[in-house]
Amino acid sequence: MKVQQLSIFLENKVGRLLETTEVLAQHDINIRAMSLAETKSFGIVRLIVENTERACDLLKMHNFTVEITDVIAVEVNDTPGQLSLVLRTLHDNNLNVEYAYAFVERKQNKAVIIIRMEEIEKAMELLQTKGIKTLTQQELYQ
Amino acid sequence: MIWQEEFECMSPDDMRKLQQQRLIDLVKRVYEKVPFYKELFDEKGVKPADIKTLDDIVKLPFTVKIDLRDNYPFGMFTCPVDEVNEIHASSGTTGKPTVVAYTKNDIKLWSIVMGRSIAMAGAQRGDIIQNAYGYGLFTGGLGVHYGALELGLPVVPMSSGNTQKQLQLMHDFNTTIITCTPSYALFMAEEAIDRGIDPRKSPLRIGILGAEPWSQQMRDKIEALWNMTALDIYGLSEIIGPGVAQECPGKNGLHVFADHFYPEILNPITGDPVAPGEDGELVFTTLTKEALPLIRYRTGDITSITYEKCEVCGRTLPRISKLKGRTDDMLIIRGINVFPSQIESVLLDIKGAQPHYQLVVDRKHSLDSLEVQVEINEDFFSDEIKKLEALQEHIQREIESVLSLKVDVSLVEPRSLSRSMGKAKRVIDNRND
Numbered sequence: 298m299k300v301q302q303l304s305i306f307l308e309n310k311v312g313r314l315l316e317t318t319e320v321l322a323q324h325d326i327n328i329r330a331m332s333l334a335e336t337k338s339f340g341i342v343r344l345i346v347e348n349t350e351r352a353c354d355l356l357k358m359h360n361f362t363v364e365i366t367d368v369i370a371v372e373v374n375d376t377p378g379q380l381s382l383v384l385r386t387l388h389d390n391n392l393n394v395e396y397a398y399a400f401v402e403r404k405q406n407k408a409v410i411i412i413r414m415e416e417i418e419k420a421m422e423l424l425q426t427k428g429i430k431t432l433t434q435q436e437l438y439q
Numbered sequence: 440m441i442w443q444e445e446f447e448c449m450s451p452d453d454m455r456k457l458q459q460q461r462l463i464d465l466v467k468r469v470y471e472k473v474p475f476y477k478e479l480f481d482e483k484g485v486k487p488a489d490i491k492t493l494d495d496i497v498k499l500p501f502t503v504k505i506d507l508r509d510n511y512p513f514g515m516f517t518c519p520v521d522e523v524n525e526i527h528a529s530s531g532t533t534g535k536p537t538v539v540a541y542t543k544n545d546i547k548l549w550s551i552v553m554g555r556s557i558a559m560a561g562a563q564r565g566d567i568i569q570n571a572y573g574y575g576l577f578t579g580g581l582g583v584h585y586g587a588l589e590l591g592l593p594v595v596p597m598s599s600g601n602t603q604k605q606l607q608l609m610h611d612f613n614t615t616i617i618t619c620t621p622s623y624a625l626f627m628a629e630e631a632i633d634r635g636i637d638p639r640k641s642p643l644r645i646g647i648l649g650a651e652p653w654s655q656q657m658r659d660k661i662e663a664l665w666n667m668t669a670l671d672i673y674g675l676s677e678i679i680g681p682g683v684a685q686e687c688p689g690k691n692g693l694h695v696f697a698d699h700f701y702p703e704i705l706n707p708i709t710g711d712p713v714a715p716g717e718d719g720e721l722v723f724t725t726l727t728k729e730a731l732p733l734i735r736y737r738t739g740d741i742t743s744i745t746y747e748k749c750e751v752c753g754r755t756l757p758r759i760s761k762l763k764g765r766t767d768d769m770l771i772i773r774g775i776n777v778f779p780s781q782i783e784s785v786l787l788d789i790k791g792a793q794p795h796y797q798l799v800v801d802r803k804h805s806l807d808s809l810e811v812q813v814e815i816n817e818d819f820f821s822d823e824i825k826k827l828e829a830l831q832e833h834i835q836r837e838i839e840s841v842l843s844l845k846v847d848v849s850l851v852e853p854r855s856l857s858r859s860m861g862k863a864k865r866v867i868d869n870r871n872d
Contacts, residue, residue, distance in 0.1 A: 304822035306815055308851040334824050338831070338849040341824060362815055362852055366822045395823060413822070 298433035299367045299417055301349040306362040307340040314342060320359050326352050329437055330411055332398035343398070345370075345411060347438050368413045369421060370432040375401055375408045383410060386427050392420050409437070442558040442590070443551065446698045447754045451746070454755070458701055459493040461726035466490045466499070469732055472517040475510055476734065496703070496724065501710070502736045504537060507677065512538045516730055523730045528576050529676055539578070539676045540730040546585065548727060552682035552696045553586025559685045559694065559752070560616070560647050560670045567593045567612055571605060571619035571627075572650065574598040578680030579650050583618045586682060599623060602630045613642045621653040621661060621669070628664035639666040647672050649681060652762045652780065656787045658690075671761055677736055678723050684759055689751025692758030695744075699727045702757060703735070704744045707766040718743050718776065720766050721759065739766045741778065770800060770866060772807045775844050779865045782811060785837045789830075795853075800868045807870065810847045811838060817853075 307313045314333070321328060321344075330345040346352045349365055356363045373379035380399070387394060395413040402409065409432065414420060421431050441447050449457070467487045469476040480486065483500045490498065506515070512528075513520050520526075524543045528536040541549065557568070568587050572579030580598055587594035595612060597605055599619065605627060608614065617624065624646055628638040643665050649672035661669045673693050674681035683700050684693035695702050704719040705712055713719040721740045725732045742759040749758065764778030771777070779798060786796060795814040800807060813834060821827055827850060835848040 304820075306820050306850075306852060309849070313852075336824060336828060338847075339827070339851075341822065341827075343822070360853065362817060362820045364817070364820055364822055 298431065299421070300345065300370045300411070300432065300434050300437060302366050302368045302411065302413070303344045303346060303349060303352055303356070304364045304366050305342045305344070305356060307342055309338050309340065314340075316359075317342060317356065317361065320355055320361075321346065321352060324351075324355055326355070330398065330400050330409070332396070332411070334396070343411075343413075345437060347434075349434070366413065367417055368411050369417055369424075370437055371410045371412060371424060372402075372430045372432050372436075373408050373410065375406050379408065380410060382427075383412075383424065383429060386423055386429065387414070387420060390419075390423055392416055392423070440558045440561075440563060441752070441754065442555040446696075447555065447559075447694070447756055449698070449755060451755060454698065455493055457698055458726060461698075462493060462496060462701065462724065463487075463490055465724070465726055465732055466734070468517065469734060473515060475506065475515055493701075496701070496735070497712070499724075499734050501722070502733050504677070504737075504739075507537045507539075508535050511535045513540070515733075516540055517732065518542070518730060525581075527578050527581075527676055527680070537677065539680075542729040545679075545729050545731075548699060549582060549679050549682060550585040550589040552679065552699060553582050554589030555586075555696060556672055556682050556685035557583070557586045557590055557592070557616070557647065559687050559754075560645050560672075561668065561688055562590065562592060562616060562645065564592075566615045566645075567595065568616045568618060569595045569597055569605065569609055569612070569614040571597045571599050571617060571623060572681070578674070578676045582674065582680035582682055583647070602627055603634075606631055606634070606636060609641060609643065610636075615642055616645045616647065617643050617665075617667075618647045618672075620650045621648040621657055622651060624648055624661050624665065624669065625657070628661070638664050641665060641667075643667045646670065647685075649673060652764075654780070654784055654787065655761070656784070673759070673762070675738060677731075677733060678725055678738075679728065683723070687749060687752040687754065689749060691749065691751065692745060692760055694749065694752075694754050694756040694758055697757050699725065701726050702744060702759065704742065704759075707741070707769065713743075715745055716743050718763055737766075740764075741766060741769065768866070770798070770809075770868070772800060772809050772844060775842060777809065777842055777844065781841050782838055785841055786813065786834065789834060789837060796865070798866045800866070800870055802870045808847065809844060810849060811835075812849050812851045814853050815850045 326346050328344055332343045334341045353363050397412045399410040470487045479500045485498050523540040525541045528538050570583045572583055574580030631638045644667050646667050646669040658669050670686040672681050672685050674683040684695040686693050701724040703722040705722055707720040721738045721742050723736050741763045744757050744759050746757050748755050764780045768779050797812045799810040831848050838846050
């Protein structure tokens, strides 16, 4: 299953990221994962939240430019070589990663890697055949 | 059709002779009859006798809009108010309105130049004109109306607004010519589509559009939506109203009725003439108007001029380019003249970009810098940095090639640029001197 991610445009202005997170906090929306990309004049913050569509609407109401993008959430054991295994699988099939970020599930000793790429469906099939687990939006929140 | 071939296709020599005699007479007349001009001429040390040829016009002082306001309401007239036939007043967003007046002969002149304009746009017997310029104090409505009467074509005095009725009568009367502002032409087409009417199937074949600046892109859009030829008309109340200059179907500039309105293109800062083809401020002297003649009136409009005969229609009248901006908007950055409209045009051309932008001018280490802030919108927001950066670079390259000036482009969030009075504030100049 694909996972939905929020991508928010941030112009280079003091406090804009804070305002984003405050809108979500006020409406009790939990952030599961976050990645911030920045250039000289603007940035993009990418968020995994529980209720993506509601969060998207709320942010739009607050004049943010937001887009919902599809990503893959891969769950692996938090042990050496696991990320490399995932990337090797994609690489061997000529699938390029656009960007990725990760977080660790301490309690379960697992790591989750969020990957943005083209040909998501094909990548997920491949990972499955290799026995690598991809998570659904719900599973991300269990 | 050429309404007055003897003037519109006059040889350049004959035209100069005509203009020269008219100028000499005009200068005498205003000096005798308008105390404002007598004072102004005396102040500049120029006498009517000093104006012997057309080239002597450069000796004459300028007239500006403020002069009309200072002499509100009737101080600039050559005659008592009971000798005029019609009086108009501009909306005047700041301070007093600008008053303009016409004698019976002035109305005849207005009818003729507007008649020439409508004919130049391609009107023929059988055409019906729907005039959707506002009737009233605004000169657009009545000006077009008089032109239609002059030509003897049926005119429907719709005035502006009431779009549903506009569309209905257009359909029922088989209207072939629409006269209105370009933005209203666009609005009407969109309204038609919303009501399930295909504007492409309307009987309209010509639009005579003006009273506001519009771009080539807007023309393309209007022509495609209505399936008609959209032509630009230029005028301003101070000079006569609409009917100062008009595009022919060649769309290669607006033909100025220079036998009545003598045009000069000047450097807006020095007041010196610029060469044909170069941009400058459009300045008019009304050669024949009676009630309110104006000497070297500064329009504030930026354009360029050519004196070449029009290959398409054969008229010899000088042609001005579509307006490029206003002197009040012009920025000078590192000695280069920059008009916000140039940047607007670039943004419109780039697919995806909307023309909402702001220019920030600064001076760092005694060097001017120009930053162009462009609002991003959902249509072209991408989650991928490289795509946004590519867009940013594309905009930058295009602007730099148009302006020949290095600029910084930043993408900013929608609605983050300040708007004043519902209008966008286009320029922030942080230079202090």
